[in-house]
Amino acid sequence: MTENRYDVIIIGTGAGGGTLAYHLAPSGKRILILERGDYVPREKANWDPQVVNVDAHYNTKESWRDKDGRDLHPHTNYYVGGNTKFYGAALFRLRKADFGEMRHHGGISPAWPISYEDLEPYYTQAEDLYQVHGNRGEDPTEPPANSPYPWPAVSHEPRIQQLSDDFARSGLKPFHVPVGVMLDEKNPHNSRCIRCNTCDGFACLVGAKSDAQVVCIDEAIKHSNVTLLTNSLVKRLDTDPTGREVKSVVVERNGSSETYSADVVVVSCGAINSAALLLRSANDKHPRGLANSSDIVGRHYMGHTNSVMMAISKCPNPTIFQKTLEVNDFYFGSKDFEYPMGHISFVGKLDAITLKAGAPAIAPNFTLELMAKHSLDFWLTSEDLPDPNNRVTIGRDGKIVLTYTPNNLEAHERLQGKLKQAMKQTNCAIHGHECHQGLFSRNLYVGQRIPLAGVAHQNGTIRFGKDPKTSVLDPNCKAHDLDNLYVVDGSFFPSSAAVNPALTIMANALRVGDHLMKRLGVFEPEYKRNPQQEQELAVSR
Ligand SMILES: Cc1cc2nc3c(=O)[nH]c(=O)nc-3n(C[C@H](O)[C@H](O)[C@H](O)COP(=O)(O)OP(=O)(O)OC[C@H]3O[C@@H](n4cnc5c(N)ncnc54)[C@H](O)[C@@H]3O)c2cc1C
Numbered sequence: 001m002t003e004n005r006y007d008v009i010i011i012g013t014g015a016g017g018g019t020l021a022y023h024l025a026p027s028g029k030r031i032l033i034l035e036r037g038d039y040v041p042r043e044k045a046n047w048d049p050q051v052v053n054v055d056a057h058y059n060t061k062e063s064w065r066d067k068d069g070r071d072l073h074p075h076t077n078y079y080v081g082g083n084t085k086f087y088g089a090a091l092f093r094l095r096k097a098d099f100g101e102m103r104h105h106g107g108i109s110p111a112w113p114i115s116y117e118d119l120e121p122y123y124t125q126a127e128d129l130y131q132v133h134g135n136r137g138e139d140p141t142e143p144p145a146n147s148p149y150p151w152p153a154v155s156h157e158p159r160i161q162q163l164s165d166d167f168a169r170s171g172l173k174p175f176h177v178p179v180g181v182m183l184d185e186k187n188p189h190n191s192r193c194i195r196c197n198t199c200d201g202f203a204c205l206v207g208a209k210s211d212a213q214v215v216c217i218d219e220a221i222k223h224s225n226v227t228l229l230t231n232s233l234v235k236r237l238d239t240d241p242t243g244r245e246v247k248s249v250v251v252e253r254n255g256s257s258e259t260y261s262a263d264v265v266v267v268s269c270g271a272i273n274s275a276a277l278l279l280r281s282a283n284d285k286h287p288r289g290l291a292n293s294s295d296i297v298g299r300h301y302m303g304h305t306n307s308v309m310m311a312i313s314k315c316p317n318p319t320i321f322q323k324t325l326e327v328n329d330f331y332f333g334s335k336d337f338e339y340p341m342g343h344i345s346f347v348g349k350l351d352a353i354t355l356k357a358g359a360p361a362i363a364p365n366f367t368l369e370l371m372a373k374h375s376l377d378f379w380l381t382s383e384d385l386p387d388p389n390n391r392v393t394i395g396r397d398g399k400i401v402l403t404y405t406p407n408n409l410e411a412h413e414r415l416q417g418k419l420k421q422a423m424k425q426t427n428c429a430i431h432g433h434e435c436h437q438g439l440f441s442r443n444l445y446v447g448q449r450i451p452l453a454g455v456a457h458q459n460g461t462i463r464f465g466k467d468p469k470t471s472v473l474d475p476n477c478k479a480h481d482l483d484n485l486y487v488v489d490g491s492f493f494p495s496s497a498a499v500n501p502a503l504t505i506m507a508n509a510l511r512v513g514d515h516l517m518k519r520l521g522v523f524e525p526e527y528k529r530n531p532q533q534e535q536e537l538a539v540s541r
Pocket residue numbers: 011012013014015016017034035036037075076077078079080081082083084086087088089090091092200201202232233234235268269270271273274277456457458488489490491500501502503505
């Protein structure tokens with residue numbers, strides 16, 4: 001065996017790649033993890049809204065193009081842990097019905113080739129691994145689960161509890177967001193998480209967010225059979241003469257080109273970069289791009305229709321950790337709109353510095369500072385539908401081109417309308433119904449939606465399915481066209497559902513991990529938490 005030969009190569013260390021690396025690490029197989037980024041430097045700036053939100057210091061400086069050839073500066077991050085370093089850690093299961101075909105106002109959301117039941121055990125494992133805090137049974141659309149959350153839900157602070165009570169009085173069923181932070185509210189002096197106001201969108205300075213670096217990669221590389229190479233950009237995958245096997249992984253590292261090979265190659269670069277890598281790896285046997293006989297690679301890009309709505313109240317909102325409340329009552333529709341609308345949740349508490357970067361329309365009699373002090377900052381997500389024309393391609397200059405026309409927008413407008421209605425019904429003890437001053441879009445985006453550069457929820461570009469003509473991957477996430485190529489990031493989604501994607505990516509990586517262990521002839525190790533997690537779990541129960 002040469003030095004550059006491995007049993008498994010995993011490209012990317014985010015929700016998909018990081019989780020898979022963790023799962024395979026105890027197997028004893030020689031595993032190489034290739035990550036284009038470095039570790040997020042631990043520095044006070046990690047928690048500085050000016051540096052993070054205004055200067056976009058940690059975002060990639062790479063530029064892509066939109067369909068009209070204009071420069072696009074994607075809000076995405078290349079680091080060990082991928083985008084989970086910066087995510088809000090809201091870790092949701094898809095709804096059971098999301099796995100079937102569903103009719104939306106804007107068209108059909110297609111069925112998945114696996115059922116909810118196939119993924120359920122892996123959701124449970126992923127929730128344990130990422131230490132999800134939640135209360136089973138509160139969410140009216142929650143799918144059946146075989147065990148409770150490993151940790152109790154993160155409690156609401158008083159202003160959010162007040163809103164939750166208001167919503168409940170008006171007939172809604174607000175519930176606690178399942179969230180992956182290492183908060184121990186019963187033992188605050190021992191809690192790794194200090195419940196701060198710079199979580200969603202920020203890297204955690206104290207390593208207390210359950211991200212793929214802290215939870216998975218740091219653990220995986222403790223195994224001597226696992227090697228992590230950072231600052232290692234995979235440029236292309238070359239096949240053997242038959243075209244059925246990835247023969248070499250070509251990497252740019254320290255300014256030079258290196259080549260690695262493995263029995264199994266797993267791509268997990270995020271939905272946009274994974275598609276770009278396959279397209280850039282076109283060769284004689286794969287003229288349209290690797291694994292692309294179907295011409296599906298890069299197509300069906302989805303990223304959800306998201307918007308941030310600020311509800312301004314006369315009552316201040318001194319909440320520190322705001323992302324605790326969620327409303328799913330409109331997920332599948334309502335009496336007056338029988339199509340799915342999506343979910344209403346929160347972003348981290350907005351501050352005046354962050355608001356200056358994308359100033360909302362100012363509420364009458366409010367300054368930006370006052371608005372930030374009085375706002376409830378909602379995050380609304382609706383499903384966007386897979387459209388083959390919404391796609392990732394590579395431009396003549398080699399840059400990624402992202403073509404996207406939003407769809408199913410009526411669902412999102414209805415959802416915004418539902419929030420408006422719900423806020424009007426709030427009734428505080430001091431100001432009554434007059435407390436609510438109105439809803440304002442966080443940014444003056446056209447149509448009040450997050451713009452194209454907001455690729456946080458990217459998925460769908462290398463969909464899995466049973467039919468090689470209409471999908472790139474088989475149900476085990478192996479490329480139909482190749483024998484040793486797998487993809488485990490968000491690109492396998494055939495539909496985007498309307499909950500945050502990361503837990504489904506993690507659970508699927510564990511599922512594919514089990515398949516790979518069988519393929520590699522490894523006895524499946526019993527799923528294990530590390531000793532510290534075991535101890536923390538015992539205390540919390
Ligand atoms: C601000 C923010 C908040 C979010 N909040 C939530 C949330 O609350 N809940 C939720 O579920 N989701 C959230 N998300 C989305 C979530 O982070 C992603 O869904 C998830 O990280 C995607 O996992 P992935 O494995 O597909 O890709 P990523 O996590 O993006 O990982 C891809 C990795 O591949 C590396 N890479 C890319 N190209 C190459 C290459 N050519 N060679 C080598 N390495 C490469 C990248 O550097 C990266 O490390 C949020 C995202 C952002 C940005």
